[in-house]
Structure formats: C-alpha cells, structure tokens
Amino acid sequence: MGTGTPAQRRPMRADARRNRKRLLAEAAAAFAEHGMDFSLEEIARRAGVANGTLYGHFPTRRALLEALLGDRMRALAGTGEELLADPSPFDGLTAWTREALAHATLYRGLGAALMQAVENEASELHAACQAVLAAGDALVARAREAGEVRPDVTARDVFALVTAVAWASEQSSELQGERLLAFTLDGFRAPPALP
Amino acid sequence: MGTGTPAQRRPMRADARRNRKRLLAEAAAAFAEHGMDFSLEEIARRAGVANGTLYGHFPTRRALLEALLGDRMRALAGTGEELLADPSPFDGLTAWTREALAHATLYRGLGAALMQAVENEASELHAACQAVLAAGDALVARAREAGEVRPDVTARDVFALVTAVAWASEQSSELQGERLLAFTLDGFRAPPALP
DNA sequence: ACCTGAACACCGTTCAAGT
C-alpha cells in the first residue's frame, strides 16, 4: 500500500506499470484543474497512450477514481477513529467534517461521484465510502450519547450535507464552504436541555 | 404572460409557434423524467423537428430552461413577498424555503443550473434568479431584525444551502430533502439570547 | 421568417490485430 496500486498475484509488465502511472498522474492533474467531467480520451492522449489502453487499466471512470482516491479515503476514515479520542465529542465531529469537506472539494464534481458510490454497491469506491461512513457513525454516536447532537442525526445525514456543502462551494467562487459548513453543524447541535 | 411566451414586436408565424410549443412540451417531459442532461437532439427528434429548429428557438440550453421556468420562478419570488405578512418571521422564511426546495427539485440537475444562473449575468435565468434572491433577502432581513436568525446569515447562504439540499436529495433516493432542510434551517436560527 | 438536414469536431466504448 501507499502508492495506490492494488494488491495482485503477479507483478505487472514494466510498460504496463509505467503506463498506469502516467495515466494516474495525468488524470489527477486534469481532474484537479478541470473537474471530474474531463475527457478520458484526452487523458489518454496526454499520457501518450492509446485510448484502449486506458480502458484496459481502468474499465470505468469510477475505477480510475478509486485508484486516485482509495488510499486518501481510507485515511479519512482513520482520522475519524483518531478523533474519537477528542475530549469534546462535538469538536471531534466538527474537526472531522472539516477534513471530509476538504476531501470532497479536491476535484470539482467529486461530490456526485461520492454520493453515487455510497448508493451503488457495484462501485469501486463503495467499500471506501462504507469505511468513511462507519467512522462518521462512531463520531455521531459518541456525540449523541453525550447529548451534543440531536438524537435523530445520522452519519448519512452528515455525509450528505457535507457533500452538499462541497457541491455548493464548487458552484460559486464567492461562497466559502467553511462558512456554510458552520451553519450546517449548528443545525445538528442539540438544543440546550430544558430544566 | 401566463404561457411562458416572451414579449415580442410581431406575432410568430403559425408553424414557428407550433414548433416552439412542441419543443417546450417535449423538453419538460424529458427533463422531468431523465434530468437536465437529456440530449437536446433527442428532444428535437421527439418534437418532430430538425435539430437546427431547436437551436433557432433556443440558442442555448439555458434559454430553453428560462422558457420553461421563468414564470414559475417569478411566482416563487411573489410567494416570498406574500410571506412577509406571516406573523412569525422565522416561520415565513421556513415556508418559503420549502417552496424553493420543491422548485429546485423539479428536474434532476436543476440546482446546478440555478447556481450558475445566479453567478452568470449573461444567463437567461439571471434576472429571474435575482428576483428570487431579492424576495429571500427581504425575508431574511425581517427575521434578522426580529432576532430570529443569526446576524451573519444572507439570502445567498439560504439560496445556496436550499439548492445544495435539493442536489443531495436528488443523489439518493432514500434521502428526504425536507429532513435535511429542517437541520439546515435550525443552523440559521439565532441562539437563545443571553441574560 | 422560418425550417431542413448535412457537415464538422468531439466523445465513450469495444475489439480485432499486432508485439
């Protein structure tokens, strides 16, 4: 692990390994600059390979995305587990949603891909999304038990709204995601207890 | 007004008028069923006209959308003004955001078009969006003066988050927009005054 | 004044042929 290459029985041929690496590098650059709708054909062109080669390595756009983001998403899940040690459950949840927002804003259009991956079990990103959701669930549960979030808030609500905020901040250059996220988190907060 | 046809100097030729009507009907049906990414070529085909005819009537996808939604959006702005008469400023704002959410969910992918229209002055929907924002602004200002929303909340924040909730609820069939909206509105609410 | 349909450039996906 570490480089994003998948576990496999036999090593890849040298040229295949090099092509794969180039494709990933060009895809990362193109997605970062132009968003996730960027033409796969153009990525293959920039990597100096035929379009068929790209499909050989990554049969679908989501497979390419998994190779790009898998490790990063599993790291996000790990950060969530670490934040369970935060003395304030709500602060821990807040810090984690900030990380999640930064992640979901990496490529324009990434939010939609993430939401689809959660829904679709066949998606190559589904397992990674489940790990992220599990981490969120633990943070939400802890905050709920401490009476710091409303009892009906779920990790899926948090995931959906963080992704939605990421989407909104992509649409408008003047909109700050962190500000919208702050409002949203306040909406999750439990009202002060009645005497 | 009323039918969505624009004001104009001279009446359209009969066949042009009929083609325009057919194109709008097919577009409305196709967008409602398949979302706003639906092929314009296919819409022309269903309407029984050449693709060039569609571009003659609606030079851009947004022009088509304005013809479909313009009246409805201006009505949404009107509803906002009426809700200024609601005895509770916060309830008035809440009721209006529900209408806005229903509007933004009419076609899948509509939220993105609305956000772009707000940004882009050249968009055919820009004026309609401005009217909606103005209505939202009045509602937010009234609620702020009554001390019912946080002082830093703007109409653009409300518009952005309502649209974001619409987007999120489109992504997942299990996600209820109204529930997410309820959390969001709570995040706008002013905290109880300190003694 | 409006419509037609072809033309152009582009894309995603598949697959036989190569090495």
Added chain:
DNA sequence: ACCTGAACACCGTTCAAGT
C-alpha cells in the same frame, strides 16, 4: 500480457440551401 488504433454510435453546434 499488454498495446494499438480503427470502428461504431452518439452528441452539440453551425450554416448553406430551401420554402
């Protein structure tokens, strides 16, 4: 085992030619 590049079907957009 992997790569190539052509093939196919599709789309958005433009525009000369018609009526």
